Amino acid sequence: MRAVRRAFIVRAMRTVSDPPASGAQRKTADTVVSGHELVKSYGVGDAIVEALRGVTIDFPRGSFTAIMGPSGSGKSTLMNVLAGLDRPSDGWVEIDGARLDRMSDHELTLLRRRAIGFVFQSYNLLPVLSAEDNIALPVRLAAGRVDRAWMQTLIETVRLGDRVRHVPAELSGGEQQRVAVARALVTHPAVVFADEPTGNLDSASGREVLALLRRAVDEFGQTIVMVTHDAAAAAVADRVLFLADGSIVDCDERPSVGEILDRVKALQR
Amino acid sequence: MIQVVLRGMLERRLRSILTAMAIVFGVAMIAGAFITTDAINSAFGKIEQTAYKGVSAAVTTKTAFRSQYTPPKPFGEGLVTRIRGLGGVSAAEGQLEELGQLVVGGKAVNNTFAPTLVISTSGSSRPLFEQVTVDRGRLPTGPGEIALDDHTAAAQGLKLGDAAGVAARLGLQRVRLVGTVRFGGGTSLGGAILILAPLRDVQRWYGMQGQVTSVIVGARSGVSPEALVSQIRPLLPRGLQVRTGQQQASKETSDITSGLNSFLNPMLLSLAGAALLVGAFIIFNTFSITVAQRTHEFALLRALGASRRQLLAVVSSEALLVGSLASVTGLFAGLGFAALLGWLFDAAGFGIPRSGLPLHARTVIVALAAGVLVTLAAALAPALRATRIPPVAALQAASGAHGPTRFARLRAAVALVAGFALIASGLFGVGPAMSRLSTIGAGIVVVFIGMTLSARWFVRPLAALIGLPVARVFHEPGALARENAMRNPVRTANTAAALMVGLGLVVFVSVFAAGLKATVAGSLDRYVKAQYIVTSSQMYPLPAGAGPAIARTAGVAASSPLMMDQIEVNAHSVGATTDMLEGVDAGALLHVYKPDWIHGSSALVAQLGGDRALVERQFVKAHKLRLGQYFTVTTASGGRMRLRAIGEYNDPNLLPGVLVDTATFAAVSTSKDPYAWFVALAPGASRDAVHAALEQAVKPFPPAGVDSLSQYKQLMSDRLNQIVNMLYALLAMCLVIALFGIANALLLSIHERTREFGLLRAVGATRTQVRRIVRYESVITAVIGGVLGIVVGIAFAGLVTIALSDLGLSFSLPVSQLIVFLMLAVIVGVLGAVAPARRSARIDVLQALHQE
Ligand SMILES: Nc1ncnc2c1ncn2[C@@H]1O[C@H](COP(=O)(O)OP(=O)(O)OP(=O)(O)O)[C@@H](O)[C@H]1O
């Protein structure tokens, strides 16, 4: 039964990623990020580790995708490759219609600056800058003008009040993470990647961060890709991908927490 | 435990090397200082040994004390004949040695600080003694013949038979080169020029017919030098002495070298000390940072049962290892530094003879000990801090910065106050110069430590201020660099400290020199009425023969020579700054000079002559004189006279000591040649025409140059600059060391901020931007060091100025130079950031983000 289902899903995704020529127009309109036959292997010879074994996946604009899977299944690797932080051993990534494998290191940096937002598990902010300045950092690095209104919106959204002028050391973990989300949004990026953004937070703080991400999708039409171990977190997303052994094994639209927990248990077996 | 140390150091190779570099330079300078002075001593030893080769006994004039101002008192040649008549004598030769100048192609050969010596020969073509070996041609025998040292002949492109000139006391003498000679056993003469001419010629050129200043005597075989000396002694009139050749050689060597050693060696060693001090700050900083970074590791070791003592041993043995390796490297680098120093001396025109690069045991021991001890001492505080890390720290999150301890403020204040107090006590106190100098040195060290300790409080605002334009101009990288420089003020302060020390000393020299220049210029402006000053292009006396020529020149209203000699006053040993005797033409003085009277009036000048003297205020103070009182002066050549102070004036720079008429001067001093002429223009005469006429008049006396007052000021400042520039060149070492210090501290900081850089790169900072962040932080830190250095340097110079205010030393800020120094700090910052910036840009984003 499971095997059948998996085969079905993979075929369905193949159809999306290898569309007929006539479908090309539609795809660029809807898809922000796509990975094609992504392979990533570490090491050589006998010690070779295949972290990704041919992953093909599309992320539609304005979608919130959660990626789940057992430890070592390749979640982080997939995210790093999709975000251009790492180069795949094979296959290629396209963001906003641009192929990452054809970009120089410098072009990748500029792409990150313009089109990608990041939220990491921990250590997301520069300790020397105030929360406010941390949010504005990507814009300033691009020597661009900070959009006051947008900054104001973001600051209101992260609900820090006066504490935006404090340095990270004076903020709680949840507050810091909310600042990190605001920073990820500040450049109106094509996509925000979040690797276990709630991994270091207690459940209440975690919920606030997730709510913030959800609002970004609903109110600002932001595309978000989030890796998580937490079923409750994944349930906030529009769609959940399940990864095992470097391959996508499942894809659920709007599953409930219970369904997700079942799936996770099944994968661990 | 030692394994922990070794592994740690190997892992951090670049850092260990950079840390070691801080000490290598200082040790190299110490070794180089000793090697250089040893080389100089050995060269003079060799020169004097050859000068007295084959000489069994030497007759010279007795001196009351040693003075570079006083030529030996000449005596009649008759003595030479009488000595020749003695039974044990095989040969005796009367000698004259004078200062002159070689003239080639109508132009005087200017060898700046090195002398040109005119030495007499017997006039026979075969030397009686083996002082010199003939290289080509022969020794001069007839009138107008000379021989030169082979080096000068080659350098001037002179061939045998070529015509040349010798500028002597009585004017330019036309001569012909008949031979070249080697001297001093192949030792370089350090730019000195030797002119050998027959005794008759030298006597004629210098107006010393029938006179010599020494006699060298050879013994018949079988007669010992001692026996010869006792044969000669009864023949000697008062004021003459006889020594064996050996004794005379070592006496002359020690006369020359003790003078040099008491000045050059301490100077070089203090510069080396400064370099070591800079190195010590870097060692301290590096170890402080690494101990802070290794808190976890140390806590873990403690938790596993390592004792405090063992931790102390871990850190100290790392310091010991770094210190030893650096010291050994530095010792060998010292050979290179000594060679560099020699080159620097030559380039600056201080020709000092040197012989080889002798490495004595003393050099090795002192250099190694200094290097190792300084490293250990500098690492002690961080090592002790490591022992105080509690084992639980292994379980807690690392906390890089720690607040100042309770007593930090007090300690900083105490260090600053104590430092300045030490300097002041050294400057204003009494006691032997050497101990006062070391008090001042200790004070300077303590002030620098105090500055570093207190810097943590003003580094933040300073970094904020300096960083402001950086952030404005360079946008986000600039702003981040500014924040980084402010985040750990203690570390920024410690990093900046090294540059502060180096630049502080540079600024001190510069401000002090500016004060000296302003002082000289001020005295000239205030007191000198003469429009021209005639001086030697070298720092030696001028041929006396130029006097009448100057006086005769049309358009000259009056001129006065300035004779100078050192004196002992009332049998007290000579005080360097006050005990001078100056001879001027009393009739002309008021035309060329305007005395600043303390007691008396210009009417007194006409009374000069006989035993009447005018005295300078500092001289009066030093010898507690009252007006009208008699005092006794003695010159080195033995002249003695009772003088009466009839008036008191103030001018400690141009005319220190005692001012008398030339006739009085000649009665006590053997100095025949003045150091300068002051020349006043006749009213209505054309400045340019008289200047040209004067230049024409002194043409037969090539060293003489005619300068207007403003040209003369320039000349003085140029001369001072020559010395100052050499000091700068040596202090540049400190700046280079500071550069290593900044590079090292930055590398350490980058290492601990790897994740930050990864994050920056992830959110879109380009490699160039990351590099800039590092570079700007470096520049901000360096400029902080620069600003602090300038403040401290000015403070030191101010203190010294106050201490020397009696001597009329004024204070002057060379603003444009200070700006240049600040730019230098910027450059040091940029250069120091090269390696760290490269490393920061190479940080791998993924690895950085996943690093714990
Ligand atoms: N730099 C690397 N070198 C070698 N192997 C690596 C490297 N990075 C990841 N791997 C391997 O690739 C596989 C996937 O790693 P990845 O970090 O993507 O897992 P993950 O799903 O994010 O796990 P987790 O939930 O623990 O974060 C693992 O087997 C891991 O050991």
Ligand SMILES: [Mg+2]
């Ligand atoms: Mg992961």
